[in-house]
Amino acid sequence: MSDQIESLTHALLDAARKAGAEAADALAVSETALGIDMRGGALEQAERAESVELGLRVMVGPRQACVSASDTRPETLAEMAARAVAMAREAPEDPTVGLAGLDEVARDPDIAALELADPAPEPDPAALEEDARRAEAAAAAVRGVSQVDVASAGYERRRTHLAATNGFSGGYTRTRRSLSCVAISGTGTDMERDWNAESRTFQTDLPDAAEIGRIAGERTVARAGARRPKTGAYPVLYDERIAGSLIGHLLSAVNGTAIVRGASWARDLMGQAVLPAGLSLIEEPHRPRILGSRPFDAEGLPTSRRALVEDGLLAGWILDLGTARKLGLHSSANANRGLTAPPAPAAGNVTLTPGDKSRDALLAEMGTGLLVTSMIGSTINPTTGDYSRGASGFWVENGEIAYPVNECTVAGSLPEMLRRIVPANDARHHLSRRVPSLLVEGLTLAGE
Structure with missing residues (x-):
């Protein structure tokens, strides 16, 4: 997928040049997202989404325009570029529009040192459900909690690549693992709520699900009255x-x-x-x-x-x-x-x-x-x-x-x-x- 979105950005730049753009940059994003919601001890919602989205910015003199799409077919890229150039020609002038000089852009950044992506496999939906279930149970077990509004667990993996006609081309992958819980105390007009949420780049750095739920419950009970x-x-x-x-x-x-x-x-x-x-x-x-x-x-x-x-x-x-x-x-x-x-x-x-x-x-x-x-x-x-x-x-x-x-x-x-x-x-x-x-x-x- 990394090679695919890099290729898409360069294909967009080629299409922009053919359409008449004097300069352009292209952004491609590939994303996988999973989400699990628990309520009342039962699975309320489970979602999985996969997408590839594209953004193109073109410049014609001191004018610029942006277009986007989620269709990666060659004919769509050509249409995107043509529309963007047509829009740019009608846009107001801005003398500050323009790309960075080639001598200004990043060269060979040490992306690995930033540890932006967890190399571990994508978590199984059953593991996310278990985390959300444990957080909900821990919050509900706190004395004084009348109900748990929702407990959620999620995972995202996002690959981004940026390329421009000034010669820059670079991208990286980012992961995010999250867990949250919202608890309620009291009833009717005496209800109070509070929450706890944590997110980390690496799954192994995420606090224990039961601890997250317990803190949400204790915060909520402390707000009673x-x-x-x-x-x-x-x-x-x-x-x-x-x-x-x-x-x-x-x-x-x-x-x-x-x-x-x-x-x-x-x-x-x-x-x-x-x-x-x-x-x-x-x-x-x-x-x-x-x-x-x-x-x-x-x-x-x-x-x-x-x-x-x-x-x-x-x-x-x-x-x-x-x-x-x-x-x-x-x-x-x-x-x-x-x-x-x-x-x-x-x-x-x-x-x-x-x-x-x-x-x-x-x-x-x-x-x-x-x-x-x-x-x-x-x-x-x-x-x-x-x-x-x-x-x-x-x-x-x-x-x-x-x-x-x-x-x-x-x-x-x-x-x-x-x-x-x-x-x-x-x-x-x-x-x-x-x-x-x-x-x-x-x-x-x-x-x-």
């Missing part, structure tokens, strides 16, 4: 499960697309403080066995480790070729791309400098406040950084968890929040975003 917290200004501790969302807002603010449009509160902050002194945010695209790792980006540029924030100061934007050219800069090799649209910048693996204290130690320091374990909805002004999100979690008094809370809103100024975060030391190292629990002082809570 939740009520609204007090209204006022209090410290908020973002649990490690959702702390990455705060850093995600920062990544959105330094994304080249937002900077080019002038629609970011961070647009004038290069070289200025966006995090507390001593904290850095490092992009690490070459971490082995991590879902966000990759040897090159969606424009064929080699990826490398770099600082987005260094010692609290903003050090770099997240750029692809297009946004870099608009800003008069060089791409940071952050191009991401689907089959139906041109590349756009997106961050991969990032690591925030950890603190030296545990989450419990930060709870003790905060005294009275809110521990957030779940967030609902989002009202964030990307230009000003005004922040308001629905939240649930646990009220903390005298440094200890007092009772579960829900139906509250956490509000503040995102730039100010980020400049005063205090990280714990509990980041999970298998995640693409390694972000520990984060304590933020002085946020506004709207509760009862």
